[in-house]
Amino acid sequence: MADQQAVLETRSLTIQFGGHVAVDEVSCAFQAGTLTTIIGPNGAGKTTWFNLISGQLTPSSGQVLLAGEDISNLSTEARTDKGLGRAFQLTNLFPNLSALENVRLAVASSYRIGHIFWQRASLRRDIEDRARHYLDFVRLGHRADTPVSYLPHGDQRKLEVALLMALEPHVFMFDEPTAGMSVDEVPVILDLIANLKKQDDKLILLVEHKMDVVRSLSDRIVVLHHGQLVADGEPAEIIASPVVQEAYLGTSAGAPTEEASA
Amino acid sequence: MLQSILSGDLPRSRVLSVALIAILIALALGPFLFPGTRAFATLGMICVFIIVVAAYDLMLGYTHIVSFAHTMFFGIGAYGVALGIGHFGSGFGAIFIGILGALLLSAALALLLGLLSLRVKAIFFALVTLAVAFAFLSVVTQMYHITGGEDGLRVRVPRELGPAFRPLDSVTGFDLFGFLGVLFTQPWNLVDGFRDAFFTVRFTGRTLMYYALFLFAGVIFLFLLRLVNSPFGRVLQAIRENEFRAQALGYRTVFYRTAVVILSALLTTFAGALFALFNRYVNPENTLNFELMIFILLMCVLGGMGTLYGAIIGAVVFVVAQNYLQDVLGALSEAVNVGGFVGSLIEPSHWLLWFGLLFVASVYFFPSGIVGQLRIWARRREMRQTVAEHQTESSAKERLT
Structure with a gap:
């Protein structure tokens, strides 16, 4: 894989909040057509690292x-334009607009x-069609006209994913997409x-806690702990690695999905 | 047809539709329905404030930008025309130059405000606009030799827009409220009341100016309605709802916010110019005062932020209250005729107190404004109906099985 140019790379990426180093010299490169899961205990710096990549933090x-291309100094908007798409861990939508909107x-x-x-926004048929397509994709077609603030949490999470898909980026960044979803929605x-993974030119980054999910989906796992790549x-x-067992799963390796059921 | 004139943004409430149609008729036929100079001035001010409040709502209601510099732009437009006419004489060319100069100045100031302050958070932006507006007010008041200071400037409008110009002689109008008054208080005098209700309209250049104002208010309102329902308007609403996420979707929000501030400023400047031509007198009090800014804010909130129709309703309710609540109180205090504290409460000059109470009550009970509340009620009604239909359907099915 080393001969192929990385789609996304972070080089010694670091951010400090006061004296606290939230992300500490993380260097990592990702190739197209792969799905990498980032795991680590709460507060390990996963979301902060995501924020640095997508431009919410400098x-x-x-x-x-x-x-x-070095995009460290670009704004969030510019990074999105270049094909970096991001879904958020905490639902982050436009509450008074409808799901379709x-x-x-x-x-x-x-x-x-x-x-x-x-021109009236609703006259752009092609945009409307594609928006409906993505809404159907996450099985929210029947909720098209409902204002987001009236949607149940699980549906809001799905909509969050639909927004990311609708951006049609090269790099998909999912931050705990299934958090708070009911078992049948996951x-x-x-x-x-x-399905996204089957498209070879896409790169997918996933922050996820549910170990069974991680195991079945991932091509690769990156473990963060105290802001460092361990x-x-x-x-x-x-x-299987003992470092991970200790850092992330705790000493009792028998209960890896503990957090998922919470 | 109606769909495309209103850009697909229908009133969505039966009460609101009726109110809007009534307002449209009242404004369109106003000079022929309501005799007297006060009624005429009221009609004109409603049209002016429809533009001003709708432009303000574009910022406040649709994009959540709180600005207190709105009267500054209004004043620039008004003084622009006054100074243009003062320097170049009472011609349409002078008006044109005055408006053009005012628009350029407003655009430059709005651009500066936008670029300087939109990167800071909302409350600081509001404070910056407040400071700039106050600075502008004191500059205008100080520069006595140009602006007339506190005394202001008289606007010598072209003859065609003045009271001396009489394009039509002896036009007959029908005093609607006079007739309705007779109808309700002395129905036995109906025939006389009907005959007396006809009056001769003084159709002058000022009437022409009113219709120009009415026309501009209508066109600008429909333009704004189109704007907020366009792709551009959708992005504004996205910024209002969640600016952070709008950026994450790739929208350069600074561009949109700056564009909205400039557009709103330009429309307000134009409204100020129309005001100067209609009112024929500008001074800091009627164009730049902070009280006026509060009034604009009140109209916007009262009508319903984020609904352009709210600008119409808010402007009508406020301007009518401003002009006629005193009469109501006057009649009340005469009828009750008590002295002391209670008497002073219903003193006509204390109308603002009562308006304030009405305002507090309306914001408390209808936080989404009159239009917002009407739409909520209409929606609830619709939902009740669909539920009822479902119930009758399912009970019919039950009976079948």
Whole structure:
């Protein structure tokens, strides 16, 4: 894999909040067509690392490279334009707009029509069709006209995923997409991610706690602990590794899915 | 047809539709339905404030940008026309130059405000606009030799827009409220009341100016309605709802916010220019005062933020209350005729107290404004109906099985 250029790479990426180093010299490169899961205990710096990659935070030092280009100083908007898509851990939508309107905003973003002020938004058939397509994709078609604030939590999580899909990025960053979902909703999202994986040119990064999910989906697992990258490798190897057992799963290796059931 | 004129954003409430149609008729036929100069001035101010409040709502209601510099832009437009006419004489060319200059100044100031302050958080932006507006007010008051200071400037409008110009002689109007008054209080005098209700309309250049104002208010309102329902308007709403996420979707929110501030400023400037031509007198009090800013804010909130129709309702309710609540109180205090504390409470000059109470009550009970509340009620009604239909359907099915 080393001969292939990495789609996304972080080089000695570091951020400090006061004296606390939340992400500490993390260097890691990702190839297209792979799904990497980032695991680690709460507060390990997973989401912070995501924020540094997608531009919500500016690193204290180090770089983020997208297809070899240094994007460390670009705004979030510019990074999204370059194909970096992000779904959020805490649901982060437009609460008073309908589900369809939310997805439509994501679709319309790539059409670059935001400056058009003389045409009715609803007249863009192609945008509407694609928005409905993604809404159906996460099985929310019947909720199209419901304002997001009226949707149950699980549906909001699905919509969050639909927004990311609708951006059609090269890099998908999922931050605990199944958190707070009911048991029967989880497979919907996981199928969706598994299908994405089949497209060879996409890179998927996933933060996830449910170990059974991680094991079945991932090509590779990266373990963060206290902001540092402590392990990186094949799923089987990582899960068996004593460092991981201690850092993430706790000493009792028998209860790996404890957090998932919470 | 109606769908495309209103850009697909229908009133969505039967009461609101009726109210809007009534307002449209009242404004369109106003000079022929309501005699007297006060009624005429009220009609004109409603049209001016429809533009001003709708433009303000574009910022406040649709994008959640709180600005207190709105009257500054209004004043720039008003003084622009006054100074243009003062320097170049009473011609349409002078008006044009005045408006153009005012628009350029407003655009520059709005751009500066946008670029300087939109990167800071909402409350600081509001404070910056407040400071700029106060600075502008004191500059205008100080520069006596140009602006007339506190005394302001008289606007010598072209003859065609003034009271001396009489394009039509002896037009007959029908005093609607006078007739309704007779109808309800002395129904036995109906025939006389009907005959007396006809009056001669003084159709002058000022009437023409009113219709120009009415036309501009209508066109600008429909333009804004189109704007907020366009892709651009959707992005504004996204910024209002969750700016952080709008950025994560790839929208350059600073561009949109700056564009909205400039557009709102330009429309308000234009409204100020129309006001100067209609009112024929500008001074800091009627164009730049902070009280006026509060009034604009009140109209916006009262009508319903984030609904352009709220600008119409808010402007009508407020301007009518401003002009006629005193009469109501006057009639009340005459009828009750008590002295002391209670008497002073219903003193006509204390109308703002009562308006304030009404305002507090309306915000408390209808936080989404009059239009917002009407839409909520309409929606509830609709939902009740669909539920009822479902119930009758399912009970019919039960009976079948």
